[in-house]
Amino acid sequence: MWYPSIAKGIVSPRAFPRSLRTPQENVICTTTDPGITKQSGKLKNVEENIAKKDLEIAHLKHKITEQEKMLKKRRIDVIDLIPKILLARIKSRLAAYLWNSVLTPTQSLLASNKLALLHLLIFTILICFSYQGSNNLKESLVGVEILASNKLLVAGGQHERLHWDDFGIKLDIPHDALPRGVLAEIVIHVSKSGPYVLPNSQEWKMSSAIYWITSNKDFQKPILLGIWHNINDIKNVSHIRFISAEQVREGNKYIFRKLATGYFLSEDSYGYISLLHFSGFCIQASRDSDSKLVGSLLHKSSQSGYKFEYSFLIYEERPQGLSQKLISESGYTDWLISPPVIVEFQSEMIQLVINTNGTNQWKVMARFPPAICYKKDIIDGIVISNMQFFATWKGKSKPDPDPITLNLQGAKRPEALIIIPEAIKDPLGNTELISPTQLANLVLHLSEVNEILQLCLFMGISFPGCEKIQMEHKDIDVQKIVLIHKWFEGGPRMWSQFIRALAMIKKCKKAAEMAREHKAEFSETDEAVLSCPDLGKREL
Structure with missing residues (x-):
C-alpha cells in the first residue's frame, strides 16, 4: 500500500496505521514543518467527520429503538383487537342469519306493514346485543327461604302477562309501562318463611306466600300484581289487606308495613294492586277470617308384605305447586299424595277413629295415638300431621279388595276416610286396584x-x-x-x-x-x- 507521507521523505508516526507501528513509533511528536501542519489539519477534519458520523449513528440507533417500541405496542394493540374482531364477525354472521332465516321470510308476511317489520328488527337486535340481566335478587335476600323462582322478559311497547298459577301470582304489564325499544327482566321469588316482622301479627295472619319482585329497568306506568289468598269468603274487605317490605333489611329483619291500596273480589281468590316500585308483597287477613282448609291422604308402602303407612294431612289451601312444595319439605318427600278435599271443622279438633269395620284381616294402628288434629295448629301454619296410622294385612290369602273406612270425629266434612290400600297386589306384585x-x-x-x-x-x-x-x-x-x-x-x-x-x-x-x-x-x-x-x- 502506498502512503503519501513516505513519498515526501517525511517520517510521521500518524502516517502509518496503528497495526504497523512499533511501540516507539506510538510516541506523539511535534514539529513546525509546514507539511506536517497541513497534514495535521487534514487529520483534524477527518476526526470531526468521524465524530459527526458517530452522532448520526447514535441518532439512527435511537430512532430504531423508538420504532421497535412502537412496533411492539402495535403488536399488543393487534392482539387486543383480535377478540373484538372475532365478536364483530360473529355479530355480522348472526345478523346475516337472522336476516336470511327470520326476517326475510317474515318480510313477505309483513309486506303490507313495514312498521311492524321495523319493530321486529329492533326487538331482535335488542335481544341479541343490548340485553343485560338483572342483579341476583336471590343472593341479596339474606336468611329468606326461597321455595320457587321465575323470570319474565318484558319489551317496551308490548303487552305482557304472567299467570304463574301453580304458585299463585299474576302480572299484567301494559304496553306503555316501558319506553318502546327497552327490554326489562322481572325476577320473582316465592317465600314462606324468613326473618320477617309482620304488622299486628297477634291480630292478623299471613293469607298468602311472600313474593319478592325486582326489575332491572324502571317502569314509567303502573303494572298490575295479583296474589292468591286462602280466605274462604270475603264478607268484609276491611279484614284483608296488602303488606309490603323493602329488600333492604332493618336490623337483620325485613319489616313489613300495611299498604292503603289494593282491592279484592268476592268471586276471585286473588287480590290485586297497582305498583311502580318493586319489593316484597304479601296478603294479611284478620285472625277471625275463615280460611279455606283442605285435606290430603298421603301414603307409602313397605318393600315386603301388605303393609302401608298413611297420614291424613289438613292444611290451609294454597296453589298446587306451593302446596306440594310445603308438604314435601314437611317430611313427606317420598310419599304419594292424593288430590285434596275440602275440610270443615265442627269443633276445634278432629280425631281419626281407628277401627277395621268388623274385619279381623286388616290391622289398623295409629302411629301416635290419639290421632288428633287441632284447628289452631293449622291456622298457625303447622303442616305436620298427627293423624298418621298403619294398615297391615294379616290374612293368609290375597288381601280383601274392599276399602277400609275410618270415621273423622269432629269434622263436618268429610265424615270419614275411605282408604283403598294402595294397589292391592297379587303374589307377583302386579297391581289390580x-x-x-x-x-x-x-x-x-x-x-x-x-x-x-x-x-x-x-x-x-x-x-x-x-x-x-x-x-x-x-x-x-x-x-x-x-x-x-x-x-x-x-x-x-x-x-x-x-x-x-x-x-x-x-x-x-x-x-x-x-x-x-x-x-x-x-x-x-x-x-x-x-x-x-x-x-x-x-x-x-
Whole structure:
C-alpha cells in the first residue's frame, strides 16, 4: 500500500496505521514543518467527520429503538383487537342469519306493514346485543327461604302477562309501562318463611306466600300484581289487606308495613294492586277470617308384605305447586299424595277413629295415638300431621279388595276416610286396584288420547257430567285431570276398567300395552271390545 507521507521523505508516526507501528513509533511528536501542519489539519477534519458520523449513528440507533417500541405496542394493540374482531364477525354472521332465516321470510308476511317489520328488527337486535340481566335478587335476600323462582322478559311497547298459577301470582304489564325499544327482566321469588316482622301479627295472619319482585329497568306506568289468598269468603274487605317490605333489611329483619291500596273480589281468590316500585308483597287477613282448609291422604308402602303407612294431612289451601312444595319439605318427600278435599271443622279438633269395620284381616294402628288434629295448629301454619296410622294385612290369602273406612270425629266434612290400600297386589306384585294417588300415572297413559267425551262415557260417567267437563275446561290436559277425579268419585277402580275404556275408543295398542303391564285380563266378547286384538292374551 502506498502512503503519501513516505513519498515526501517525511517520517510521521500518524502516517502509518496503528497495526504497523512499533511501540516507539506510538510516541506523539511535534514539529513546525509546514507539511506536517497541513497534514495535521487534514487529520483534524477527518476526526470531526468521524465524530459527526458517530452522532448520526447514535441518532439512527435511537430512532430504531423508538420504532421497535412502537412496533411492539402495535403488536399488543393487534392482539387486543383480535377478540373484538372475532365478536364483530360473529355479530355480522348472526345478523346475516337472522336476516336470511327470520326476517326475510317474515318480510313477505309483513309486506303490507313495514312498521311492524321495523319493530321486529329492533326487538331482535335488542335481544341479541343490548340485553343485560338483572342483579341476583336471590343472593341479596339474606336468611329468606326461597321455595320457587321465575323470570319474565318484558319489551317496551308490548303487552305482557304472567299467570304463574301453580304458585299463585299474576302480572299484567301494559304496553306503555316501558319506553318502546327497552327490554326489562322481572325476577320473582316465592317465600314462606324468613326473618320477617309482620304488622299486628297477634291480630292478623299471613293469607298468602311472600313474593319478592325486582326489575332491572324502571317502569314509567303502573303494572298490575295479583296474589292468591286462602280466605274462604270475603264478607268484609276491611279484614284483608296488602303488606309490603323493602329488600333492604332493618336490623337483620325485613319489616313489613300495611299498604292503603289494593282491592279484592268476592268471586276471585286473588287480590290485586297497582305498583311502580318493586319489593316484597304479601296478603294479611284478620285472625277471625275463615280460611279455606283442605285435606290430603298421603301414603307409602313397605318393600315386603301388605303393609302401608298413611297420614291424613289438613292444611290451609294454597296453589298446587306451593302446596306440594310445603308438604314435601314437611317430611313427606317420598310419599304419594292424593288430590285434596275440602275440610270443615265442627269443633276445634278432629280425631281419626281407628277401627277395621268388623274385619279381623286388616290391622289398623295409629302411629301416635290419639290421632288428633287441632284447628289452631293449622291456622298457625303447622303442616305436620298427627293423624298418621298403619294398615297391615294379616290374612293368609290375597288381601280383601274392599276399602277400609275410618270415621273423622269432629269434622263436618268429610265424615270419614275411605282408604283403598294402595294397589292391592297379587303374589307377583302386579297391581289390580288403582289408587287415587296414581293420578299422574293415569294422566300419562292418556297422553295420546283426544276423544275425551267418548272416553268419559266409556268410563261410566253420565253424558251431562262428561259434557260439563268439556264446557267448563277448554284445555284438554285439564279435562283429563278433572275426568280422572270424577271417575274416582264413584268408588274403588280397577285397572281392567281403565284399560277397557281405552280399548272402546280404539286405543287398542295402548290398552294392550297396559294389559300386559298390569296383567289385567278381561273377555273382549263380554266387554264388546270387538275391534281390538285379544287383550286377554296381551297381544298388540
